Amino acid sequence: MGTGKWILSLMVVISSLTATFASSWRSPYTNFDQHTNWKSQNLNHKFHDVHRSRQNIIRHTALRWEQTRVSAQSTSRLRYQGLEAGFYYSRVFYVTDNGADPSGQKDSTDALQKTINDAFAVGSSHDLDPGIPDLGGVEVHLEGGEYLISFPLQLPASGGGNVVIHGGTLRANASFPTGHYLLEMWSAAGMKRRSNRTVASLRDRSHSSVNCLKDYIASYEDITIRDMMFDANYQAGGLLIVDSIRVNVENLYMSHYATDGILIEGSNEIYVQNSYFGHFISTVTTQHEEDASGVAINIISNDNVLSNILIFSGDVGVQISGQGNLLTGIHAYNKPTDMGGIGIHLQLPGYSQTRILNSYLDGTGIVADDPAQVDISHNFFNGDAYVLLRSTRVDHSIEQVIIMFNMFAGSWRGVPIVQLNQKMGSFAFVDRTIVDQNTAYGMNLKATVARASVSGYGKKFSTDLSDRLLFPNRIQNVQYSLFIPTSNTYTRHALRSVLDNRVVVEAEYKVSGTLTVVVDQSSDILYTVGSITS
Numbered sequence: 001m002g003t004g005k006w007i008l009s010l011m012v013v014i015s016s017l018t019a020t021f022a023s024s025w026r027s028p029y030t031n032f033d034q035h036t037n038w039k040s041q042n043l044n045h046k047f048h049d050v051h052r053s054r055q056n057i058i059r060h061t062a063l064r065w066e067q068t069r070v071s072a073q074s075t076s077r078l079r080y081q082g083l084e085a086g087f088y089y090s091r092v093f094y095v096t097d098n099g100a101d102p103s104g105q106k107d108s109t110d111a112l113q114k115t116i117n118d119a120f121a122v123g124s125s126h127d128l129d130p131g132i133p134d135l136g137g138v139e140v141h142l143e144g145g146e147y148l149i150s151f152p153l154q155l156p157a158s159g160g161g162n163v164v165i166h167g168g169t170l171r172a173n174a175s176f177p178t179g180h181y182l183l184e185m186w187s188a189a190g191m192k193r194r195s196n197r198t199v200a201s202l203r204d205r206s207h208s209s210v211n212c213l214k215d216y217i218a219s220y221e222d223i224t225i226r227d228m229m230f231d232a233n234y235q236a237g238g239l240l241i242v243d244s245i246r247v248n249v250e251n252l253y254m255s256h257y258a259t260d261g262i263l264i265e266g267s268n269e270i271y272v273q274n275s276y277f278g279h280f281i282s283t284v285t286t287q288h289e290e291d292a293s294g295v296a297i298n299i300i301s302n303d304n305v306l307s308n309i310l311i312f313s314g315d316v317g318v319q320i321s322g323q324g325n326l327l328t329g330i331h332a333y334n335k336p337t338d339m340g341g342i343g344i345h346l347q348l349p350g351y352s353q354t355r356i357l358n359s360y361l362d363g364t365g366i367v368a369d370d371p372a373q374v375d376i377s378h379n380f381f382n383g384d385a386y387v388l389l390r391s392t393r394v395d396h397s398i399e400q401v402i403i404m405f406n407m408f409a410g411s412w413r414g415v416p417i418v419q420l421n422q423k424m425g426s427f428a429f430v431d432r433t434i435v436d437q438n439t440a441y442g443m444n445l446k447a448t449v450a451r452a453s454v455s456g457y458g459k460k461f462s463t464d465l466s467d468r469l470l471f472p473n474r475i476q477n478v479q480y481s482l483f484i485p486t487s488n489t490y491t492r493h494a495l496r497s498v499l500d501n502r503v504v505v506e507a508e509y510k511v512s513g514t515l516t517v518v519v520d521q522s523s524d525i526l527y528t529v530g531s532i533t534s
Contacts, residue, residue, distance in 0.1 A: 457510060484512065
């Protein structure tokens with residue numbers, strides 16, 4: 001009898017024994033319902049019946065687990081020859097079947113890599129995006145173990161999709177190569193398109209990323225990585241995603257990364273959600289925070305989503321060099337701003353089209369370089385955290401930036417809620433930008449729109465709005481009224497100056513009145529509409 005048929009016969013016998021055993025077993029939840037006179041039974045008997053039933057459950061569960069293990073092992077060994085024989089076979093690949101050590105005592109790199117390779121080798125007659133094999137939902141199951149690795153685990157360079165990797169911990173050992181990531185998704189085609197750049201060079205923004213909308217070819221699609229812990233042991237990064245689309249990363253715990261928790265480069269529609277990140281593990285700011293490094297999530301890609309992310313330590317929380325990205329539910333309390341930390345860094349000058357919504361920046365704020373089309377709304381900034389708009393070149397403009405409906409709370413040190421850094425050059429133009437309708441407790445409000453009124457007697461009425469307005473010496477639109485309640489005649493008046501954000505209105509002669517003004521520091525596209533005639 002062949003080995004495959006012998007194992008199959010053994011499985012049938014075990015299944016028969018299990019069915020016979022299960023038919024004689026009664027659930028503790030129905031045990032008393034099967035006896036109409038159960039109320040009259042002795043309480044001790046009832047206790048022993050329940051106790052025996054629970055023991056039966058334990059034995060039954062153990063038997064089912066053993067049956068599952070035998071089945072998994074047999075199908076793993078018969079994975080290819082079973083297919084040829086016409087048998088159905090499992091597409092759940094258990095890493096311990098290839099000798100991985102779930103206790104974390106021995107190196108499991110080769111066993112884990114073999115399991116991943118086997119999973120991608122199942123073959124498929126279907127494709128997802130053209131050229132990406134649909135592997136049908138094949139799983140790499142880590143079985144709740146923690147596995148020591150000495151070299152990056154790599155998804156096969158040939159690519160693939162509809163794959164799940166889940167259920168365990170990856171830990172880098174002391175010899176793990178720096179500059180790499182515990183798990184890497186980077187295809188051979190992607191390496192060729194990037195002229196054989198190294199993994200470490202992917203973080204260098206002096207190189208332009210492969211344009212996701214031009215000459216873009218994905219190698220991985222519908223990859224799910226979930227329910228895992230990555231411990232980079234201060235040696236490397238956690239997860240590298242390159243040339244991928246529609247990847248779901250969920251319920252991860254990223255710790256001890258030296259570079260990035262996750263680096264997403266040249267990819268599209270990557271969802272990272274419900275996950276935790278920390279350069280070191282802590283719940284409060286400690287003396288080690290000043291030396292913390294690394295970026296929790298580093299995105300050099302377009303059209304990705306981060307949601308419900310907690311970042312509790314590290315130099316930078318989220319760093320983005322891409323367009324059309326959405327961040328929502330980010331809670332960052334990594335290295336504080338006072339120590340040089342950044343919660344969220346928008347590092348792509350120009351039209352980043354990034355939205356930061358419903359997030360919590362605690363002691364660490366947002367930095368936006370030469371922002372254009374950025375929406376920062378409905379967030380909570382605590383611990384003197386603020387938004388910094390920074391110029392990186394001379395005569396750059398700020399365009400279509402919205403900072404509205406945020407709450408700020410601070411320590412009454414006079415920290416402005418929005419600040420400018422123009423050391424590299426002044427912002428030459430401010431276009432369709434609004435900072436307004438924010439609230440502040442213990443911090444100074446700043447806005448691009450300001451309202452004020454002043455009452456008195458005289459010819460010149462003036463109000464200084466420099467403490468409230470964000471940009472120095474920049475008022476582009478003014479609306480005003482001069483109310484003179486006691487005059488019986490029409491008094492001529494005119495706007496005379498807006499120099500240094502100080503509005504001056506002069507009347508024809510001295511009057512007793514009230515000047516009310518509304519100013520806007522941003523231009524409006526409608527300002528060119530209209531004409532002047534003699």
